[in-house]
Amino acid sequence: MNGTALCPALVVAAPASGQGKTTVTAALARLHARQGRRVRVFKCGPDFLDPYWHELASGAPVEQLDLWMTGEADCAARLHAAAQEADLVLVEGVMGLFDGQDSVADLAQRFGMPVLAVVDASAMAGTLGAIAFGLRHFRAGLPWAGVLANRVAGERHADMLREGLADPADWLGALPRVAFDAASPKLLPERHLGLVAAHELADGLQRLDAAADALASTPLGRMDMAALQRFAVDFAPPPIEEAGGRVPPLLAGRTVAVARDAAFCFIYPANLQTLERLGARVVHFSPLRDAALPPCDAVWLPGGYPELHAEAIAANTRMQASLRAHVAAGRPLWAECGGMMALCESITLADGREQPLWGLLPGRVAMQRRLAALGPQQLALDAGCLRGHTFHYSTCDSPASVRTRTARPGQDAAPGAGEALYQQGSLQASYFHAWFASSPRATASLFGAEPA
Structure with missing residues (x-):
């Protein structure tokens, strides 16, 4: 493998499921991809449905990262390969930031990727500051990017949320609840196994554009490549033998x-x-x-x-x-x-x-x-x-x-x-x-x- 690869990277995490991680990740990928940037998106843990949206948003294949299921060396190899070809790497987390063994926080810390915390702030104001402070400081040494308030009612609501933060630099913006149209108010519709796959909806790209347009007005969305360098990560390659480089041709000819x-x-x-x-x-x-x-x-x-x-x-x-x-x-x-x-x-x-x-x-x-x-x-x-x-x-x-x-x-x-x-x-x-x-x-x- 080649040497280290320097690339801006963000882990999009949350205090719990249902906060809007998938929408924010896909919106951020779409926002940069339509500006001509090469975006690679990964999904933490086992998931077949969210990656369809990220692939549509980024125009590139989406792969899994999981310290247990895929293994640390496999994660290192995929991140390094992506960083060599991308302008931006995004990793959507799973569940809450610290949930489970081999959590999203573990992955972020292992590879030095800053955490962007997405919080559903629809029913809170100053408490956002406590949540952001807790996520940032619960574990020493956690790489940190900031917080994005999701499903915000308006400018006054956004002001109350921002004023509650202990560190003003944590504020990366407020995203309103984005409805697609009256017939389909939920931007990314769901069914019993999770999101409806992007390829099942003829207007999937238009839905992502609506989310990207909303994100474009936030401090996070306004960042250009120079500003994104504050999130740059130096991804080191794993040894070939540890990254699964040697696979016997047991199915050759089949x-x-x-x-x-x-x-x-x-x-x-x-x-x-x-x-x-x-x-x-x-x-x-x-x-x-x-x-x-x-x-x-x-x-x-x-x-x-x-x-x-x-x-x-x-x-x-x-x-x-x-x-x-x-x-x-x-x-x-x-x-x-x-x-x-x-x-x-x-x-x-x-x-x-x-x-x-x-x-x-x-x-x-x-x-x-x-x-x-x-x-x-x-x-x-x-x-x-x-x-x-x-x-x-x-x-x-x-x-x-x-x-x-x-x-x-x-x-x-x-x-x-x-x-x-x-x-x-x-x-x-x-x-x-x-x-x-x-x-x-x-x-x-x-x-x-x-x-x-």
Whole structure:
């Protein structure tokens, strides 16, 4: 790798979820991208939906950073590579700044990235000063940029918020509540798994422009490249061997077909990169539109929204037959979360209707009104241990053989705990979302590689 890379960088964090981190990050990325600057955005922790908005805003791929799931060396490598080509690096945090083990604060401190605190100030005034002071000084040595008050009612409200700050230099502006139009008052609409993906909305870019226009009037939004140098970070490269530079070509000569459409869209770019580094040829197909699998040696059905497309999935009987023939021939099929759901016999939707599905995996799934599972998980296989996470609103009742179960970080799998890894012939399926780069050898084993 090349030497250090100097680039302005901000970690967009908050005291809690729901403060507006995604909107501010995307608005800031869009504001600078439309001025011709090269912006690279990262998302802390596991998340498939926010990155779609950041990719639309920045015009560049969005990758994950997580000190546990992706690992410190992987984070260092991705940040260094981005800083070499970008004018600005933005990192959207997750939950609250200090929440969880390997928190956003830990990441910011490890790489020296200043924290921009976004606070929903809609129901407060001088208390913003206490929150900003606490976030800034709770941990010694935390790199700090300042605070942006979000959902502010007007100029008088903004004045009261600014006057409450102990350090006037902390003030980076007030952002009003941005409504898109009367028919869609919420700028970035949501559904049960999070934000509606940007590519699902024809006016997605116009929504980001509205947020960028609002941000442009703040001190933060008015910063040019010279002013942004106060946030410059010197990103050092990790050693190649620590950054996952050596991946054995265990899938050389194999073609992996990856489902990709509106129903199957939860795909980390790094997972595709890992398959390619393993030597695989990656091709894409649409289970909603295509009549058959492309010629391939293995299939990956990632997560997504099968519950929103259940009728179309069931109607594509030719794709069902193609998948069934693939498994009957003993070729590997790895299905994650939504991919697993589509393989089951049926789904009970949120309104109580039961919809048949493909039926390659015995059992049924049922949508729930609340989260059924959430959090980091690891999957120990013979070839290695994959890190990842679980996040789903459905439950699965299947008589299929359970090969093993996932476990929380640092724990061993236990009966009845974690997510089941179902196996039906060459088909393996789980609610578990894997981060392939955490164990390339274990990943290769899911797609048919023989143990080394």
